[in-house]
Amino acid sequence: MSETESAELERFRNETRAWLEANCPPEMRKPATSDADVFWGGRNAKFSSEPQRIWFERMRDKGWTVPDWPKEYGGGGLSAAEHKVLRAEMARIGARPPLSSFGIWMLGPALLKYGNDAQKKEHLPKIAAGEIRWCQGYSEPNAGSDLASLQTRAESDGDDFIINGQKIWTSYANYADWIFCLVRTDPTAKKHDGISFILFDMTSKGVSTKPILLISGYSPFCETFFDNVRVPKSHVVGTVNRGWDVAKYLLQHERAMISGMGERGVGRPLGQIAADSVGTDGQGRLDDAMLRGQIARFDVDEAALAACAERAVDLAKAGQAHPAFSSAMKYYGTELNKRRYEILMSAGGVDALEWESERSKQGARPRAWLRTKANSIEGGTSEVMLGIVAKRILDLPGA
Amino acid sequence: MALVLTEEQSMLRDSARALISDKAPVSHLRHLRDSKDPIGFSKEFWHSFAEMGFAGLLVPEEFGGSGLGYVEAGVVMEEIGRTLMPSPFLATSVVAASALNRGGNAAQKSEYLPKIASGSLLATLAIDEGAKHRPLQTSLQAVRAGNGFKLSGAKALVVDGHVADLLIVAARTAGSAGEREWLTLFLVDPKAKGVAIERTIMVDAHNSARIEFANVEVNADSVLGEIDQGSALLDGVLDIGRGAVASEMVGLSDEVFHRTVEYLKSRKQFGKLIGEFQALQHRAAELYVDIEITRAAVMKALQALDADVAKATSAVAVAKARAGTTATRAVQEGVQMHGGMGMTDQFDIGFFMKRARVCEELFGDANYHTEQLARARGY
Ligand SMILES: Cc1cc2nc3c(=O)[nH]c(=O)nc-3n(C[C@H](O)[C@H](O)[C@H](O)COP(=O)(O)OP(=O)(O)OC[C@H]3O[C@@H](n4cnc5c(N)ncnc54)[C@H](O)[C@@H]3O)c2cc1C
Ligand SMILES: Cc1cc2nc3c(=O)[nH]c(=O)nc-3n(C[C@H](O)[C@H](O)[C@H](O)COP(=O)(O)OP(=O)(O)OC[C@H]3O[C@@H](n4cnc5c(N)ncnc54)[C@H](O)[C@@H]3O)c2cc1C
Numbered sequence: 129m130s131e132t133e134s135a136e137l138e139r140f141r142n143e144t145r146a147w148l149e150a151n152c153p154p155e156m157r158k159p160a161t162s163d164a165d166v167f168w169g170g171r172n173a174k175f176s177s178e179p180q181r182i183w184f185e186r187m188r189d190k191g192w193t194v195p196d197w198p199k200e201y202g203g204g205g206l207s208a209a210e211h212k213v214l215r216a217e218m219a220r221i222g223a224r225p226p227l228s229s230f231g232i233w234m235l236g237p238a239l240l241k242y243g244n245d246a247q248k249k250e251h252l253p254k255i256a257a258g259e260i261r262w263c264q265g266y267s268e269p270n271a272g273s274d275l276a277s278l279q280t281r282a283e284s285d286g287d288d289f290i291i292n293g294q295k296i297w298t299s300y301a302n303y304a305d306w307i308f309c310l311v312r313t314d315p316t317a318k319k320h321d322g323i324s325f326i327l328f329d330m331t332s333k334g335v336s337t338k339p340i341l342l343i344s345g346y347s348p349f350c351e352t353f354f355d356n357v358r359v360p361k362s363h364v365v366g367t368v369n370r371g372w373d374v375a376k377y378l379l380q381h382e383r384a385m386i387s388g389m390g391e392r393g394v395g396r397p398l399g400q401i402a403a404d405s406v407g408t409d410g411q412g413r414l415d416d417a418m419l420r421g422q423i424a425r426f427d428v429d430e431a432a433l434a435a436c437a438e439r440a441v442d443l444a445k446a447g448q449a450h451p452a453f454s455s456a457m458k459y460y461g462t463e464l465n466k467r468r469y470e471i472l473m474s475a476g477g478v479d480a481l482e483w484e485s486e487r488s489k490q491g492a493r494p495r496a497w498l499r500t501k502a503n504s505i506e507g508g509t510s511e512v513m514l515g516i517v518a519k520r521i522l523d524l525p526g527a
Numbered sequence: 528m529a530l531v532l533t534e535e536q537s538m539l540r541d542s543a544r545a546l547i548s549d550k551a552p553v554s555h556l557r558h559l560r561d562s563k564d565p566i567g568f569s570k571e572f573w574h575s576f577a578e579m580g581f582a583g584l585l586v587p588e589e590f591g592g593s594g595l596g597y598v599e600a601g602v603v604m605e606e607i608g609r610t611l612m613p614s615p616f617l618a619t620s621v622v623a624a625s626a627l628n629r630g631g632n633a634a635q636k637s638e639y640l641p642k643i644a645s646g647s648l649l650a651t652l653a654i655d656e657g658a659k660h661r662p663l664q665t666s667l668q669a670v671r672a673g674n675g676f677k678l679s680g681a682k683a684l685v686v687d688g689h690v691a692d693l694l695i696v697a698a699r700t701a702g703s704a705g706e707r708e709w710l711t712l713f714l715v716d717p718k719a720k721g722v723a724i725e726r727t728i729m730v731d732a733h734n735s736a737r738i739e740f741a742n743v744e745v746n747a748d749s750v751l752g753e754i755d756q757g758s759a760l761l762d763g764v765l766d767i768g769r770g771a772v773a774s775e776m777v778g779l780s781d782e783v784f785h786r787t788v789e790y791l792k793s794r795k796q797f798g799k800l801i802g803e804f805q806a807l808q809h810r811a812a813e814l815y816v817d818i819e820i821t822r823a824a825v826m827k828a829l830q831a832l833d834a835d836v837a838k839a840t841s842a843v844a845v846a847k848a849r850a851g852t853t854a855t856r857a858v859q860e861g862v863q864m865h866g867g868m869g870m871t872d873q874f875d876i877g878f879f880m881k882r883a884r885v886c887e888e889l890f891g892d893a894n895y896h897t898e899q900l901a902r903a904r905g906y
Contacts, residue, residue, distance in 0.1 A: 212529075399906025414906050424901035431845040431900075432824035439530035439823040446531050456816045517815055518808035522788055526803035 133209075140210050144217045151186045153179035157222045159395050162492060163348065166228050169258025171305050184258065187226035194232055194256045197240070201248060202256030208445035212438075222395075230299075231255030231262045233385040235308050238325075238378040242366040251327070263330070264382075265295040265309035265352060266375065273512045275310075276319045276372065280354065282311035282326065284361075289313070289326065291334075291357040297506070301337040301350035304330050308378075314369050325371035325378075328359040344498040345483075345491070379508065383454040386507045387461030388437055390430075390468055390500075398423045398468065402475035419474060426467055433457075433464055452520040459513035462503035469497040528834075530826050536602055539595075543606040546579065551612040553875045559613060560732035566690050567726075567734040568613040576614065577646025585624045590640035592624075597767060597832040601774035601825065608778025611882050613733045615649050617775070618686040622768045623650035626695050629836070630712060630752035630760040639693065650693040652764065653682035653738055660891040662697070662761060663705055667740060669698035669713065675746040676700070678713065678721075681739045684888070688736025689726035691717055696740070700755050710758045712751040719743050731881040763836040766843040769890045770832050773825045773843075773850035776886050780818050780850075780857035783879045787811070787861045794866075807864060814860050821846075821853040841903050844896040851893030854883040 156179055160166045167173070167180050175181040187193055190204060196211045197203025206214060236255050239248055254260040271278040280293025291311055301307070306329055314322030330337075334357040337350040366374045394401070399414065402423060407415040414420040440457055443449040472493060473480050480497075482488035504510040518524045532540065550572055559567055576582060585600055586592020593599075600621050607616060624643050627636060627650075642648035654662055667680025678698055688694070694715040702709035717724060721743040727735050752760040788811060791802030801807055828846035831839035858880035862869035869876050887893065 209529075397904055397906070399901065399904050403906055408906075412905065413901075420901060420906060421897070423906065424897045427900055427904065428845050428848045428897050429820075431841075432820045432849045435530065435827035435845075436820040436823035439826065442529040442531050446529065448531060453819075456812075456819060459812075460816050460820060511809070514809040514812040515805070517812035522808075522811055522815060524788070524791060524802040524808050524811065525800045 137209055137213060141213050141217065144214055145220075147190075148217055148221060148223060151183075152218075152221060152223045153183055155179040156183040156224055156226075158224070159222075160224060161489065163346065167226065167258070168228050168261055168300070168303070169231075170261025170303065171259070172303070173258065173261070184226040188257055191256065193225075193227045193229075193258065194236065197236065197252065197256060201240075201252035203252075208441075212441070227258045229255060229258065229261065230264055230304075230308075231260065234264060234378050234382045235262050235327075237381045238308075238374050239365065241377060242325075242374045246362075247327075247365060260305045261300070261303060263298050263301045263304035263307050263352075265298055265301075265307045267297045268294060269296050273509055275375070276323065278310055278312060278323065280309070280311045281315065282313050282324060282359075284313075285358070287361055288358050289324075289361060289364075291326075291328075291354045291359060293354050295352040295354075297340075297349050298337070298352040299349045299506075301330070301352045302339055306330060307335075307352070308365075310371055310375055313371075317369065320372045322369055323371040323375065324368050325365045325374040326359060327363045327365065328357065332357050332359065334358075342499070343501070344495040346495065346499070380451060380454045382507045383458035383513070384440070386503060387454065387457035387459075389503060390461065390465035394468070394472065398426065398471055398475065401472065405476055405479060419471070422471055422474075426464075426471055429464060430468075433460060437461075450521055452516050455508070455513040455516040456521070458507060459504075459510050459517070462500075463510060465503050466500050469500045473497050528830055530823060530830070532598075532602070536599060539599055540602045540606065542579070543581070543603045544609070546576070547606050547610050547612055550575070551614075552610050553878055556611050556613055556732060556878060557875075567728070567732070568615065568690075573614055574646050576616070577644075581616065582620050582646040583624075583640075583644025584620060585628065586620075586640045586644040587628065590636060591644040592640065596829075597770055598826070598829045600767075600771055601829040604771045604774035605778035605781075608775035608780075608882075609782040611731070611733075611779065611878055615687050615690070617768070617771055618651040618691070619643055619649050621771045622652045622686075622764060623693070623695055625767045626652060626712065626751060626760070626764045629763060630757075634748075635714065635751065648693060649687060649691045650695060651685055651687045651691040652768070653685045653688065653694050653696045654761075654765070655684045656680065656682060660888065660895060662765060663707060663710075663758075665697050665699050665710060666704040667696065667698045669700050669711060669745075671700075672744065675744060675749070676713065678715065678740045678743040678745060681737065683727075683737050685736045685738050686889070687734045688717075688738050689724055689734060693717070694722075694738070695751060697757070697761055707758050709755050710761060711754050712757045712760060713745055714749045714751050715740075715743060715745055719745070729885055731878070731885040733882070733885060759837070762840070765890055766836060766839055767832060769843050769847040769896075770825070770828050770839075772886050772889045773821075773828065773846045776850035776854040776883065777818070777822050777825050779879055779883055779886070780821070780854045783857045783861040783876060784811075784814055784818055786876065787864050790865055790868075801864075810860060810864075814857060817853045817856060821849040824849045841900060844899045844903070847891060848893045848896035848900065851887045851896070854886060855893075858883045 165176055167184055192204045195204040195206045195214050199205040268278050282289040282291045308327050310323055311326055312322050313324040334355040336353045339347040339350050341347045402414055409415050440453055480493045483491035580593050583592030584595050588594040627639050669676040669678050694717050696713045696715050698711055698713055700709050700711040721741040723739040725737045727737055729735050794801050825846045828842040831842040861876050865876055868874050
């Protein structure tokens with residue numbers, strides 16, 4: 129980096145810091161306490177609080193819901209280095225993301241790479257502005273880890289496709305406005321070669337959803353049914369029958385996102401949370417030596433993973449990243465997040481078992497603990513991630 | 528700062544790798560061990576290493592060095608880890624050079640640093656006394672005597688202690704073991720009266736010594752840094768050493784890993800390449816992930832050291848702790864996946880296992896550094 133560049137970057141840092149200090153409401157400087165506290169956008173979106181609205185609107189107006197997307201699509205147009213500075217400055221004050229969205233994490237990057245002009249102009253600004261909420265129609269009852277064996281059919285009918293079939297585990301399908309969906313457009317081709325990636329409105333005739341209850345007691349996902357849903361062919365992203373390329377590229381982004389789900393932690397260091405319930409000895413150490421050791425090992429691994437996440441972004445920007453590296457990160461990040469919650473449950477002891485009391489905020493901790501068990505399943509299981517690392521990065525035979 | 532090597536750093540890595548892999552592959556260590564080499568490393572090679580500027584890598588340019596940083600030192604250590612080359616680089620060029628550069632007065636710097644840069648002076652830090660690395664437990668005594676001090680006590684695991692021309696000795700000028708106060712560093716001539724050096728060939732066939740000090744007289748000029756207030760200097764120097772050893776462990780882990788993956792791709796059992804068995808694939812993949820995460824943590828620590836040594840403590844603790852668990856895992860998986868071959872002396876993999884064990888103890892093991900992090904975070 130030249131001296132003028134680093135001076136520019138310092139200036140950007142100072143401006144950003146001042147802007148965040150002035151514009152991020154104090155309530156938005158801690159992690160969301162529940163899913164209801166997260167802003168997902170969409171046609172029917174409601175803000176759960178005034179600070180949430182203010183924070184979202186201010187960030188949106190700067191293009192910072194998607195800081196590194198081009199300005200013409202509602203992004204902030206930041207360079208890699210500026211984006212890193214913004215992330216660091218947000219982390220410094222604990223600012224939460226103003227908008228959570230499958231559009232930002234998954235569809236957007238895929239559209240930027242594979243979408244045509246019309247598709248980008250149509251969808252990206254609405255994602256950036258939180259106007260349309262998306263869901264992901266990949267998994268089916270008989271196509272989980274083996275996603276490419278999916279059976280949902282799309283048959284040609286003039287300028288349209290007619291879609292029939294069933295998806296499952298579709299997160300927030302009952303709240304989403306649009307779906308990005310994998311469908312089989314050529315049933316005679318080899319399984320990876322007959323798939324297309326298509327977009328449609330969830331209010332289209334023939335789409336229905338049925339929520340599924342999770343072990344956490346929440347029901348954030350659905351069975352999704354398609355009964356003769358008519359979708360224009362122009363809604364296919366990329367080439368017909370080449371949807372697997374788009375799907376895989378999108379999964380890289382999804383995995384990178386899931387690996388970082390625990391990144392902002394739970395607001396306070398685990399050691400302190402544990403000290404509140406377990407107590408400390410005369411020297412101020414946690415009064416449970418084994419738990420203390422577990423937490424310390426966790427903290428070492430968490431800090432190391434954070435460095436690796438930072439490096440993964442830097443490698444990608446430098447064009448040195450292995451495309452399958454997000455699978456490595458997804459594997460480790462999700463296993464680590466599960467460890468975090470096992471520790472939290474152990475630290476909380478009996479107090480962490482209450483499920484329906486006011487005191488426990490309706491069982492916030494045990495429900496969050498149970499939710500993390502999905503981290504190593506959703507977006508591709510840990511075993512599948514290890515398989516991808518073995519095959520694509522290590523080039524092991526027959527994997 | 529991006530957590531990737533710059534172009535210059537990549538070039539440094541390439542030239543270090545080319546030189547080391549050519550002149551000092553693992554067979555070089557094997558030869559030194561089997562021939563019971565009296566000094567345990569190649570002086571000749573050390574001189575060519577110095578000629579290429581490596582010995583003075585951390586020495587400021589005004590003293591004849593290259594004035595590079597800890598990231599660059601780490602780059603070289605990682606390459607050393609790949610072939611396990613025994614050399615004075617760690618003790619002299621990283622640890623002692625940092626101690627002299629950070630703590631030395633003008634006279635001490637101009638006397639020693641140019642010699643370190645030229646490769647003509649070997650120096651080392653004598654810190655550990657007990658079985659485990661516990662710097663605050665230092666009890667080697669320095670009592671005032673006339674214009675100077677008399678040192679009494681014993682040190683262990685003094686890297687290159689049997690060949691060093693200069694010892695940097697951590698001593699207690701007052702107080703008692705366990706206290707942070709009253710530590711002082713001394714520059715001691717190993718030929719001084721009362722110094723008894725026993726070379727201890729370690730499990731990894733690298734160099735080390737136990738050194739006894741019996742009323743060794745040193746004058747006031749031999750104090751490095753401040754009297755009684757040496758712990759800040761010592762902390763910084765140890766953290767620099769830890770960052771360097773962690774880098775060596777990344778290199779070592781990565782090398783074992785690559786050799787193991789190659790073996791999985793060539794060894795057949797049950798009519799298949801053993802790399803086709805998912806049980807081994809997943810273990811190899813887990814190890815890969817572990818190594819990459821540790822590599823990032825170590826880079827982070829080295830960058831933190833370059834930014835401000837005094838503020839790098841937690842990052843270094845994370846790096847050394849991770850390097851310890853990762854290297855331990857890498858060498859064990861390496862031996863296991865080589866089956867019976869992995870157990871043979873003829874096969875190199877065992878050398879890596881032995882070196883990893885020594886690196887783990889050097890400047891604090893994974894448990895030590897995990898404990899440090901817990902204390903730093905106040906629980
Ligand atoms: C909370 C949550 C949200 C989700 N959201 C969405 C969504 O929005 N959209 C969507 O499309 N999908 C979603 N999913 C689905 C998710 O992608 C699948 O659950 C996942 O891909 C695994 O598929 P499966 O459940 O059919 O398990 P299976 O594939 O049947 O796996 C069962 C077990 O076998 C193992 N296994 C399978 N194949 C192998 C192999 N080759 N080698 C070794 N082990 C193997 C797996 O690792 C797993 O442990 C979500 C899932 C969850 C839990
Ligand atoms: C100290 C020592 C003493 C010994 N003494 C004797 C003795 O007295 N008599 C005698 O006959 N033998 C002896 N052996 C040999 C020993 O039984 C073999 O080393 C052992 O069976 C493994 O075979 P291998 O070394 O060929 O490894 P390989 O079979 O090549 O195995 C290499 C790696 O691949 C793994 N692997 C292989 N197949 C699979 C699979 N299907 N799925 C998953 N992983 C797999 C192995 O677990 C191992 O990690 C001795 C070995 C040692 C080390």
